[in-house]
Amino acid sequence: MQVVEAWQRFVQGLLGVLALVGAGAMARYYAPPETAGLEQQVHQLSRQVEDLKRQEAFSSVAVDDARESVGYIYGIYRVSGDPGTPPIHARVSGTGFIVAPGLIATNRHVAEPWYGDREAAVALRHGATPVLEKLEAYFPGSPFPVVLETIVLAKHGDLAVLRMEPTAFTDKLRPLSLAPAPPRVGEAISVLAYPMGVTGMVAKSPAAVYERLSSHQDDPGTAGELAALSLIRPSATFGHIGDVSADKLIYDAPTARGGSGGPVLNIRGQVVGINAAYIEGFSGGTLGIAASNLLPLIEKATHITSVTPVKSR
Numbered sequence: 451m452q453v454v455e456a457w458q459r460f461v462q463g464l465l466g467v468l469a470l471v472g473a474g475a476m477a478r479y480y481a482p483p484e485t486a487g488l489e490q491q492v493h494q495l496s497r498q499v500e501d502l503k504r505q506e507a508f509s510s511v512a513v514d515d516a517r518e519s520v521g522y523i524y525g526i527y528r529v530s531g532d533p534g535t536p537p538i539h540a541r542v543s544g545t546g547f548i549v550a551p552g553l554i555a556t557n558r559h560v561a562e563p564w565y566g567d568r569e570a571a572v573a574l575r576h577g578a579t580p581v582l583e584k585l586e587a588y589f590p591g592s593p594f595p596v597v598l599e600t601i602v603l604a605k606h607g608d609l610a611v612l613r614m615e616p617t618a619f620t621d622k623l624r625p626l627s628l629a630p631a632p633p634r635v636g637e638a639i640s641v642l643a644y645p646m647g648v649t650g651m652v653a654k655s656p657a658a659v660y661e662r663l664s665s666h667q668d669d670p671g672t673a674g675e676l677a678a679l680s681l682i683r684p685s686a687t688f689g690h691i692g693d694v695s696a697d698k699l700i701y702d703a704p705t706a707r708g709g710s711g712g713p714v715l716n717i718r719g720q721v722v723g724i725n726a727a728y729i730e731g732f733s734g735g736t737l738g739i740a741a742s743n744l745l746p747l748i749e750k751a752t753h754i755t756s757v758t759p760v761k762s763r
Contacts, residue, residue, distance in 0.1 A: 512719025513640050513686050519548040519626050520684040520713060521587035522644045522651075523556060523598070524673055527563045529570045531578035538570055538578075543647035543668065545684065545712035545725070546587055546598075546612065548625045553751050554587060554598065554612050555744055556711030557726055561585070561600045561610035584670070585612070592619045593678045595670070602751040607697065608726050609743055611751040626713055628741045629720035633699065637691045641703040641725050641736070642684045643712025648672045650708060655681050684712065689736070699723040699738040714738045 523546050529538040544560030564570035564580045574580065586595040597615040604610065614620045633639065644650060648668040652660060659679060666672040676682050689703030699714065705728050714723035721741045729735030 509638070509640070509717040509719075512717070513642065513715060516547075516626055516642055516713065516715060516719050517684050517686070518590055519624050520642045521546050521548075521554065521589040521596070522647070522673065522682055522684070522708075523560055523585070523587045523711065524595075524647075524670055525560070525563060525585040526583045527581060528583060529564055529573050529578045529580045531573050531576060535573070535578075538564075538573060541668065543644070543708045544710040545643040545708065547642070547711075547713045547721070548623045549611065549628075549721075549744065549748050550625050550752055552614050552616060552620065552755060553625075553748065554614055555724065555748070556610055556612065557724065558603050558608045558610045560711050561598075561612055562603060566608070586670070587614070588673055588677050588682045589619070589623065590683050591680070592682075593674075593680075594619070595674070595677070596620055601754050602747045604743070604747060607739060607743060609724060609739060609747060611744070611747045613751065613755055626715075626719070626721050628744065629716055629718075629722045632694055632740055632742065633691045633716060633722040635691050635693060637722075638688070638717055639691060639701055639703060639722065640686050640688045640715050641701075641705060641709065641712050641738075642686055642715065643705060643709035643725055644684055645687075645704075645706035645709040647708035648676065650685070650706070651676050651681055651683070654685075655679075694740075697740045697743050699740060701736050701738065703736055704728075705736050714741075 523544045525542040527540060527542065531537065540563065542560060542563035544556055546554040546556035549555045559565045564574065570580065585598045587598055588595050596617065598612045600610055601613045602611040652663045652672070655663065659681065663672055663675060687703040687705065689701045691699060691701050693700040701714070705725055709725050712725040713721045714725055716722050723738035723741055724744065725736070725738050727737045
């Protein structure tokens with residue numbers, strides 16, 4: 451009997467252990483999944499969203515701060531040939547931005563308007579002489595134009611650095627910093643410029659000003675009136691880098707005539723390119739020049755300025 455009772459107790463104990471093991475297995479199988487991993491993923495996504503919000507806010511602040519350093523450039527030039535040949539007389543408008551104390555960068559075809567002009571090229575081949583009669587810039591916050599002098603032109607490429615006539619106002623203009631590395635495809639960018647020149651600024655002016663100036667020509671007089679009313683301000687357009695090819699950038703931030711020479715900014719407000727042209731009929735075909743191409747021009751212009759400083763009038 452003792453053997454039977456011992457065996458019964460052993461079997462009962464074994465069944466109890468098996469029951470506990472089974473219960474544990476069932477509990478693990480039917481229990482809800484652990485939430486720690488899910489909570490961690492939600493936390494990471496929330497942090498990424500907050501980072502994007504901070505980047506967007508920082509980007510808007512950086513773009514707004516950069517506007518003060520972006521000027522509207524206006525010029526008048528002529529190309530004169532033989533006495534019997536009527537001269538080419540035209541105006542040019544564009545954009546430029548401060549790159550160093552007293553220096554402003556833009557496109558070569560803004561600083562030297564006959565550059566790339568087919569009609570002017572024909573006249574020049576026949577001995578005509580180009581003359582830049584006026585080149586000046588209007589900046590936000592100032593009612594007066596700043597006289598510009600071209601001192602460095604890119605030998606290969608559509609870039610130029612100009613020297614500004616020093617004034618108390620120009621001494622306060624903040625240079626925009628160049629990005630240390632080229633942008634990546636897909637990177638968000640913004641372009642600050644004066645698309646359509648005076649016409650574009652008049653179009654976005656208050657109704658009373660628009661009614662008075664809409665019939666005026668795109669000339670220094672109209673630009674002066676806008677400046678006096680503190681209506682000289684660049685427009686910001688936004689997009690993404692579509693491609694990076696050698697020294698060229700392709701992006702979808704829209705632009706128009708007058709936007710040439712505007713800075714292309716990354717989300718940190720650094721200049722990654724210089725707005726140069728656009729492809730008709732292709733919304734993603736705005737072309738810029740990589741900012742790294744400006745470095746040797748700025749160095750040369752800085753040296754020239756230090757050797758031959760310009761005097762205030």
